[in-house]
Amino acid sequence: MSSTHPTIVFFAGGFADPTCFDTISALFQQSGYPAVYANVRSLNPSDAASVTTAKDAEHTRNQVLLPLIEEGKDVIVFVHSYGGIVGGAAAARLSKKSRLAEGKAGGVVGLVYLAGNIVREGESLLQAMGGSYPPFLKENCPSQGLAIIEPVMETLYNDVADPSFKSKAEAAMLPHALAAFETPATAPAWAEPELEGRRLYIRTLEDQCIPSFVQDIWINKTKVKWNVVDLKTSHCPFVSCPEEVVNIVLEFIKDWN
Template sequence: MASSTSSPIVVIVPGAFGTPDGFHKVVPFLNQAGIETHPGPYPSCNPSDPAEATCANDIASLRNNVLFPLLDQQQRDIVILAHSYGGVVGGAAAKGLDIPTRKAQGKTTAVVGLIYVAGNITLENEPLLEAVGGAYPPFIKVDQPSKGLALIAPAMEVLYNDCEASLAPELDKAMKPHALLAFESKPSAPAWADPGFDGRRAYVRTLEDCCNPSSLQDMWLEKSKVKWDVVDFKTGHMPFVSQPEALAAQVVEFINGFMAL
């Protein structure tokens, strides 16, 4: 399936506590390779009302405000690039948007692939908190800076352990409070479980990750019961900060694989 523009657009779905702006180091390398990107934010990051910031609202927001306009109005194929909690949101938002399903509806565009970077893999109705073992790790500071929100501390040690120490002020500033409800509420069924994404699921496993340890990533991949094309990066949780050029090259390789199917 090809749209009027030959290359799919990459929708960047960030992890919790961050925005698509956090990918600013990787975007130029993708652009150089002829890949356009589009932000895929969602409302539970730094929300106006944490009591409303459910996972379901994040999924609906990404689907209705980003994916459908790109697919149906701009007539673009999409690849979702999802980091950490973005895997929960992006995975569910892409449900029913695979090539066979869209083709059967007479549509000419689709989500042609899913790329997870240390992505959280949750089953239908499985909250992220459950998927990480039912308790918050000590670095998630609950009800900070106010009730219903959380922060990660120490951010440099947990998220940026392989990044230049001099970047600390800039990286700390990029971190936003996140609604706890997003992690505790149930997501809808994930798209990656569908046969329409066979051969179109890729996963960057971050081997030195202090936030989502690689053992947890392995558990999620196994639990999914579907095949992912897994590539290992010897990085911490944020390879788009510490290894942007290498990550961009890997994303391009994954996309070329999707397009060759």
């Protein structure tokens, strides 16, 4: 189906394959928004010491965002959790407004952060979390340099009522390189004035992974204006209430072009 709507590029959080977005991706596509997934190298890597946050951003920028934009497509960057650091950096200097000023077509027309991690240029996620990992993040598991989240349900999906989802969620938990959380990020797109009025942050108020007060701290430290919407959900509302997530986003992005 051809579409005049921007393409939504999804950046998943740590420990998760982007197929976690399959349900909301399908709903966006039904509304006319093409969808593309960005894959990061720090997810279950063969060499945990070889990856960095900056490499994740560079890879997704070169392999996903730039090919779309250089085709003249408009793009909305949709991020969840750790994906906020990668997607934010990957989208830097690619806004449609700045590209238009250079006589180029296509570009990033907006940012959607769903409980997205926010760091400043040169800052790591570990620093943004206060310098220590939460107890649910199991370091050097299943091997040196990797980590997993445990328990999965209580940390990420505490509002999912379906008991059969537990086994699926645990099977989907993939190891992530600790280096991704400990290395500094490059300059983020959210800091750019060209994206003024095009930043949406969805706060997850019952989040057991990234508490809402931490999300508030991150939003405030950006010193830029966000449209903020609250969901009384766990860290992963794209599982527990996908239609609500999509409806909120569609309301904000309908005029982004």
